[in-house]
Amino acid sequence: MxxxxxxxxxxxxxxxxxxxxxxxxxxxxxxxxxxxxxxxxxxxxxRPASEPLSLRRLPAALLNLVVYVAWLSVDIIRNGIRVARIVLDPQLPIKPGILAIKSEMRTELGRALNAHAITVTPGEQVIEVDDNGTLYTHCLDVEASAAGAEEAQRKRQAMLKAIFE
Amino acid sequence: METLSYGLSTLAVLVGTAFSVIGILGLVRLPDVYARMHAVGKVATFGVVLLTIAAVLVVPFAWSKGLVLIALLVLTGPATSHAIGSAAYRLGIPMKRALRDDLAARRLPEAGA
Structure with missing residues (x-):
């Protein structure tokens, strides 16, 4: 073995x-x-398939996982309150639309987790993923999401890469 | 200590229930299937997670079960809402009041193909 x-x-x-x-x-x-x-x-x-794993990277990956979960939780709470406000507003100020967000994750697991991170935050949801890794995301407020998308995506990718790739 | 955990638990129940009610309100008020998915997804993440936290605060030694439950909920919830949203788009259900659609330029594989 x-x-x-x-x-x-x-x-x-x-x-x-x-x-x-x-x-x-x-x-x-x-x-x-x-x-x-x-x-x-x-x-x-x-009978798990053997992949290139290294024990040396484990502590850093675990630490990054904790940071990632904390960051995601804050993101979920912030966006949850934003969506709740939209729903409770008498005028229902939604600006729905589908936004293409580029994902630079190389592995399938990375892309899936990237899509998961976007979908788990209220107000954004990945509808389709194409072969190039572009995530087509439905947003409840497409203008606000488009403005913050690049920045948020860069942070997400950096953290996911540190953990899984 | 017990009073504190009961107080926090009560707070979690109230906030969790409030978010569940808001989620259902969103389901009724929002115009189309895609927007409604956001409201439903919020019920799953906020409502259920907060109610689980409330239960964990009251029942001793169950926190690890609650943690596993929350992790599974948060991990699997987006998969179901993505599946429904994706299926709706492939079936050609239109968006209402849409401002932009970056996906429209791309031809999708036919539903069921």
């Missing part, structure tokens, strides 16, 4: 194990053992 395939197995086992402990919320030794057994069994059944 090569080193990278061992790492791929380990990654899956740790992920399943942590998820199992989180869901059962039970820290008795018997539960630990059961969780570990199931995680190993799942890894053996799934």
């Amino acid at each position: 090569s080193q990278s395939s061992v790492l791929a197995y380990l990654r899956l086992i740790v992920l399943c194990f942590v998820l199992y402990l989180a869901i059962t919320a039970n820290l008795e030794p018997a539960n630990w053992a059961a969780g570990l057994l199931m995680s190993v069994a799942i890894a053996l059944i799934i």
Whole structure:
């Protein structure tokens, strides 16, 4: 077994194990053992494909993940309040439209996560992705989104690249 | 400590419910399927996440379950709303009051092809 395939197995086992402990919320030794057994069994059944993984990048990636989640949360709250205001306004001041946003993520996972980050914020939603990675995004207020799109997209990409690519 | 967590929990329930109500209001008021998706998506992220936080604050030792639940909600919610929005566009459902449509210039593969 090569080193990278061992790492791929380990990654899956740790992920399943942590998820199992989180869901059962039970820290008795018997539960630990059961969780570990199931995680190993799942890894053996799934047989994760080995990818170039490096342990050295892990701490930086995890730190970036925390920063990314925090940034995304702030973005969701800010835009959520903006959309709530639009909905509650008696005049319903929407300016809908579809905006093309360029994504420079190279991998499919990167593009999917880029689209996810846009769609998860209220008021913007990716309708279609083409082969060049352009994200066609429906916006509730297309003027405001177009003004901030490039800046936001640059930040998103920098963070996603630091984590996943 | 208990009073504090109950207070925060009550606040989370109130704000979560308020956002759910606003989401439904948006569903009724907004003009077309694309705009409505935004309102519905907001109910999922804000309403449900805040109600989950409220539950976690009251029930001890359940915070990890709540965290997993929130993570799954936030991860999968956009996928469903994208699927509905994309399907609507491919079926040719028009946008109302649209200011611009960058996608119109591109020919999409036919629905179901």
